[in-house]
Amino acid sequence: xxxKDYYKILGVEKNASQExxxxxxxxxxxxxxxxxxxxxxxxxxxxxxxxxxxxVVGDAEKRKKYDxxxxxxxxxxxxxxxxxFTATGFDDIFDMFSDAFGxxxxxxxxxxxxxxxxxxxxxxxxxxxxxxxxxCKKPINFTRVEKCPVCGGSGAKDDAHLKTCDKCGxxxxxxxxxxxxxxxxxTMGVCDKCGxxxKIVTENCTSCGxxxxxxxxxxxxxxxxxxxxxxxxxQLAGEGNAARGKxxxxxNLLLVITVRPSKVFTRENYDLHVTVPVSFxxxxxxxxxxxxxxxxVFLYKMPEGTQNGSVVRFRGKGIRTARGxxxxxxxxxxxxxxKNVSRTQKKQIADFEQDCTLKNYPGxxxxxxxxxxxxx
Numbered sequence: 103x104x105x106k107d108y109y110k111i112l113g114v115e116k117n118a119s120q121e122x123x124x125x126x127x128x129x130x131x132x133x134x135x136x137x138x139x140x141x142x143x144x145x146x147x148x149x150x151x152x153x154x155x156x157x158v159v160g161d162a163e164k165r166k167k168y169d170x171x172x173x174x175x176x177x178x179x180x181x182x183x184x185x186x187f188t189a190t191g192f193d194d195i196f197d198m199f200s201d202a203f204g205x206x207x208x209x210x211x212x213x214x215x216x217x218x219x220x221x222x223x224x225x226x227x228x229x230x231x232x233x234x235x236x237x238c239k240k241p242i243n244f245t246r247v248e249k250c251p252v253c254g255g256s257g258a259k260d261d262a263h264l265k266t267c268d269k270c271g272x273x274x275x276x277x278x279x280x281x282x283x284x285x286x287x288x289t290m291g292v293c294d295k296c297g298x299x300x301k302i303v304t305e306n307c308t309s310c311g312x313x314x315x316x317x318x319x320x321x322x323x324x325x326x327x328x329x330x331x332x333x334x335x336x337q338l339a340g341e342g343n344a345a346r347g348k349x350x351x352x353x354n355l356l357l358v359i360t361v362r363p364s365k366v367f368t369r370e371n372y373d374l375h376v377t378v379p380v381s382f383x384x385x386x387x388x389x390x391x392x393x394x395x396x397x398x399v400f401l402y403k404m405p406e407g408t409q410n411g412s413v414v415r416f417r418g419k420g421i422r423t424a425r426g427x428x429x430x431x432x433x434x435x436x437x438x439x440x441k442n443v444s445r446t447q448k449k450q451i452a453d454f455e456q457d458c459t460l461k462n463y464p465g466x467x468x469x470x471x472x473x474x475x476x477x478x
Contacts, residue, residue, distance in 0.1 A: 106151075106154075106155070108154075108155035108156075108158055108159045108168065109155075109159065111151055111152060111154075111155040112126045112127055112130065112152065112155050112156065112159070113126055113130070114126050116169075120160070120162060123156070123159055123160055124156075124160060127152060127153075127155075127156040127160060130148075130152045131149065131152055131153070131156075134146075134148045134149040134152060135149060136149060136290070141273060141274075141275060170371070171329075171423065171425055171427055219345055219350055219351050219352070219353055220247065220342055220343040220344045220345040220346075220350065220351070220352045220353035221247075221342060221343045221353045222342045222343070222353040222354045222355070222356055223244060223246055223341075223342045223343060223353065223354075223355050223356065224356045224358060225242060225244050225355060225356065225357050225358070226357075226358050226360060227240055227242070227324075227326070227336075227357045227358065227359055227360065228360045228361075228362065229326065229330070229359060229360070229361050229362065230361075230362055231361060231362060231363065231364035231367060231369075232364070232396070233326065234326075234329070234330050234331070234332070234359070234361040235328065235329065235367075235369075235374075235396050235421050236328055236396060237325070237326055237327050237328035237329070237330070237424075238325075238326050239323050239324065239325055239326070240323070240324050240326055241321055241322070241323055241324075242321065242322050242323075242324050242355070242357070243319070243320075243321045244319075244320060244355070245317055245318065245319050245320070246317070246318060246320055246341075246342065246343050246344075246355075247315045247316070247317060247318075247343035247344050248315065248316055248317075248318045248344050249314065249315060249316075249344045250307060250309055250310035250313070250314055250315060250316050251309075251316075252307055252308075252309035252310065253307035253309065253310060253314060255314040255315065255344065255345075255346070256299075256301065256303070256307070256314055257303050257306060257307055257310065257312040257313060257314035258301075258303045258304070258305065258306065258307055258312075259305040259306065259307055259308065263303060263304045263305040264301045264302070264303060264304070265301065265302050265304060266300065266301060266302070267293060267295055267296035267299075267300055267301060267302050268295075268302075269293055269294075269295040269296070270293035270295070270296060270300060271300075272300040272301070273293075273300060274292065274293055274296065274298040274299060274300040275290050275291065275292060275293060275298070276290075276291060276292075276293045276294075277289070277290060278290075278291050297346070299346075313346075314346055315344060315346060320341075322338075322341065324336075324338065324357065326359075327423065327424055328421065328422060328423050328424060329372060329421045329422070329423035329427065330359050330361075331359070331361065331369075332359060332360060332361035333358075333359065333360075334358075334359045335356055335357065335358055335359070336356070336357040336359065337354050337355070337356055337357075338354060338355040338356075338357065339354050340352045340353075340354065341354060341355035342354045342355050342356075366394055367394075369421070371429065372420055372421040372423070372427055372428065372429030373420045373421075373429040373430050373431070373432060374395075374396070374419075374420045374421060374429065374430075374431050374432070375431075375432045375434070376393070376394060376431070376432070376433055376434070377433075377434045377436050378391060378392075378393055378433055378434070378435060378436065379436045379437075379438050380404065380408075380435055380436070380437055380438065381437075381438055382437060382438060382439060382440055384404065385404075385407075385408050385409075385410070385435070385437040386406065386407065387406050388403070388404055388405050388406030388407070388408070389403075389404060390402070390403055390404070391403075391404045393416075393431075393433055395416070395419045395431055396419070396420070396421065396422070397419070402414070402433070404435070408435055408437075409435070409437075410435065410436065410437035411434065411435065411436075412434070412435045413432055413433065413434050413435070414432070414433045414435070415430055415431070415432055415433075416430060416431040416432075416433065417430050418430065419431035
């Protein structure tokens with residue numbers, strides 16, 4: 103899956119400060135704002151792309167996740183969830199334009215582009231821990247809105263029953279004006295008569311009843327990338343709901359990932375941690391220990407005298423992503439002390455410890471020396 107370069111979109115370096123990112127965003131938002139380019143779909147798309155980039159790298163926490171590759175999704179991460187911009191984001195832009203054009207802080211509202219995109223669909227995907235580590239393919243079964251196959255989304259019986267809107271002249275947009283202390287303020291908005299399509303339906307399509315859209319079940323097989331984390335959102339561009347009317351692109355399908363916890367591994371970024379139980383005799387004498395990893399179980403030759411709680415690091419045996427990020431595997435040794443030993447066995451253990459003498463217990467010897475100092 104390709105990843106959008108949000109720093110490149112905003113024209114800043116990856117190490118840019120939050121203030122530099124904000125400054126670049128404000129400049130581009132002014133440049134591509136739809137009010138300055140009525141009917142220009144390319145400018146509208148660029149405006150949305152700039153806002154998408156800023157909503158991620160303009161937020162310190164989201165930026166950290168993006169830099170770590172945790173938004174490794176096709177077409178980038180959709181921060182708005184519903185196919186549109188948040189009210190707060192637009193308020194900032196309107197304030198910015200008010201300052202630029204001398205409107206004294208007044209807010210302007212645009213109704214949106216005539217050929218708006220369809221809405222996004224959110225779908226929850228549950229993965230096992232190993233599926234999230236190794237990646238997998240998942241069938242996604244969902245219902246979405248598609249353009250009516252009979253009328254092609256126009257809502258009309260046929261082209262003969264479509265006429266040009268007499269209010270907007272077929273552009274789908276009209277000018278609105280209002281009086282302010284600084285004179286007339288002009289804004290562009292979607293035509294309220296045709297809904298932005300530029301056409302008026304005189305007789306409805308018999309298949310969709312004039313809606314131009316129908317509900318349809320769809321199944322797609324999705325490749326889940328290796329290393330995806332719990333709570334990640336993967337975006338499939340164009341797999342969401344269709345826009346109403348002719349024209350307009352589909353929304354996106356947003357896959358929200360839920361990872362079931364493992365009883366063996368715990369995860370920290372791209373590193374894996376596992377606790378391996380070993381017998382008392384293996385810890386004392388050394389020997390081969392079976393260690394689980396994403397690639398399967400491998401044998402670790404544990405040295406004699408390994409202490410309980412010891413941690414061994416295996417470089418490169420953690421999570422590996424398609425982007426080349428590799429984590430490590432940390433193995434914690436848990437020495438199991440035997441229980442329910444017989445009287446004979448207890449004596450044998452005592453004799454064994456007596457034979458070892460304190461020279462084989464440097465930690466205990468040092469501890470006893472420090473304790474004795476307390477009472478001198």
